[in-house]
Amino acid sequence: MRWGKKICFCLGVISIFLGGNQAGKAADWVLTPSIETRAEYLNNIFYSARLRKSDYILSAVPNLDFTYNTEVTKIGGNIRLSGLHYLQNPNLDTINQFYNINGSTMATSRLRLNFAGAFLSTTDSQEAVNATNIFTIRQRTNAISVSPGLTYFLTERWSTDLTYNFYNVDYQSNPFNNYITHTINNRLNYLYNEKTTFIVSNTARYSQYQQLDNTIFALGPQLGFEYKFSEKWGLTFLGGANFSQVESNVRTASFNNLIGFINIPELQKQKTSYVTPFITISSKYRWQNGGINLNYTKSQSPSAYYNQSQYNYFTLSIDQNLTERLRIAINPYFNLTTIQGGNSNFDQYYYGIISHVNYNLTEKISVGANYRFSYVTNTGLQNYGYPLNHVYVYLNFTYPLHYQY
Numbered sequence: 001m002r003w004g005k006k007i008c009f010c011l012g013v014i015s016i017f018l019g020g021n022q023a024g025k026a027a028d029w030v031l032t033p034s035i036e037t038r039a040e041y042l043n044n045i046f047y048s049a050r051l052r053k054s055d056y057i058l059s060a061v062p063n064l065d066f067t068y069n070t071e072v073t074k075i076g077g078n079i080r081l082s083g084l085h086y087l088q089n090p091n092l093d094t095i096n097q098f099y100n101i102n103g104s105t106m107a108t109s110r111l112r113l114n115f116a117g118a119f120l121s122t123t124d125s126q127e128a129v130n131a132t133n134i135f136t137i138r139q140r141t142n143a144i145s146v147s148p149g150l151t152y153f154l155t156e157r158w159s160t161d162l163t164y165n166f167y168n169v170d171y172q173s174n175p176f177n178n179y180i181t182h183t184i185n186n187r188l189n190y191l192y193n194e195k196t197t198f199i200v201s202n203t204a205r206y207s208q209y210q211q212l213d214n215t216i217f218a219l220g221p222q223l224g225f226e227y228k229f230s231e232k233w234g235l236t237f238l239g240g241a242n243f244s245q246v247e248s249n250v251r252t253a254s255f256n257n258l259i260g261f262i263n264i265p266e267l268q269k270q271k272t273s274y275v276t277p278f279i280t281i282s283s284k285y286r287w288q289n290g291g292i293n294l295n296y297t298k299s300q301s302p303s304a305y306y307n308q309s310q311y312n313y314f315t316l317s318i319d320q321n322l323t324e325r326l327r328i329a330i331n332p333y334f335n336l337t338t339i340q341g342g343n344s345n346f347d348q349y350y351y352g353i354i355s356h357v358n359y360n361l362t363e364k365i366s367v368g369a370n371y372r373f374s375y376v377t378n379t380g381l382q383n384y385g386y387p388l389n390h391v392y393v394y395l396n397f398t399y400p401l402h403y404q405y
Helices: 002-022 125-132
Strands: 028-042 055-069 073-086 094-106 111-122 141-153 158-171 179-191 196-209 215-228 233-252 266-287 290-302 308-321 326-339 346-360 365-380 384-398 401-404
Touching: 111 125, 125 141, 196 233, 215 266, 215 290, 233 290
Parallel strands: none
Antiparallel strands: 028 055, 028 384, 028 401, 055 073, 073 094, 094 111, 111 141, 141 158, 158 179, 179 196, 196 215, 215 233, 233 266, 266 290, 290 308, 308 326, 326 346, 346 365, 365 384
């Protein structure tokens, strides 16, 4: 809870800072508190290929969404807690925490200041994989991201973005390794016409592992575009390359012919450089009662194993309102992660599907069900695979509050 209190305090300070200079101007505050109770079943509570135990879980999920808007400032965010009680394994009872905020304010007619921050503290590997691109066994994972930046409008058609991101992930068990990443991104946008925007982007990232002092430096130039087929349909594409250099400490053993024994291995610096492709494609299409989102990314990121991971991530989400009260959604996804280097050489496949149904009993009360099927496969020094089935039913109460001044 110590991390959670600090993050909540920081988010509050940021909100006050971004919105504090708007005194005397019309402002809208929208607070949407909600409470959700769930009855869950999980067939593999440790997310482990060897120790497979199922359990029934009762959970309470208080949530707060908030937005703050003026003529020049916009702030949005979310605070969510998830308290879990395991009926057969009460020693695993825990509270997971999720916080995020994003905001922007026009400092001048051409300069916009931006900020985004997020923090999670979770034992749910299916939630942590979204932040780390690695599916791990059940453990406490803490991750924090802070991203200040700015947008400068050079002309009516030209604009540039400069963003710095600090990211720190803290795994609470071995053999996973904590790391800190600093990323700087500069993006140049050219509005060719009402439908087309051309993009030139450059990213520099430096990552450091705390245990062995391994470091990774990566540079990624990218070119792409955004295209609006219509008001309801848009496409974004970026392509480029990642130039990486990994400096790692490895142990090398040698045989001494004079004494006939193997010398004690010592840590030695090893540098590896390589080039990998970068591709990201996203498309959204909305219709009157639903929509579809498609995302694909091929890139790299630091991993929990002292080196880079190369990953392919694909997700497709479709939602549809069948009636005014009944909504359904489906979300297939696929993630292939490759780890090469050091003592970790393997491919990890993580794929599955999420289906969701929600029914509004009243304007403030809804019921629903969610089912997630996942399959995790590792190929390398150890080959294994196992399914994950997670299902829950819920009752949600939401009470939106709207303030104007």
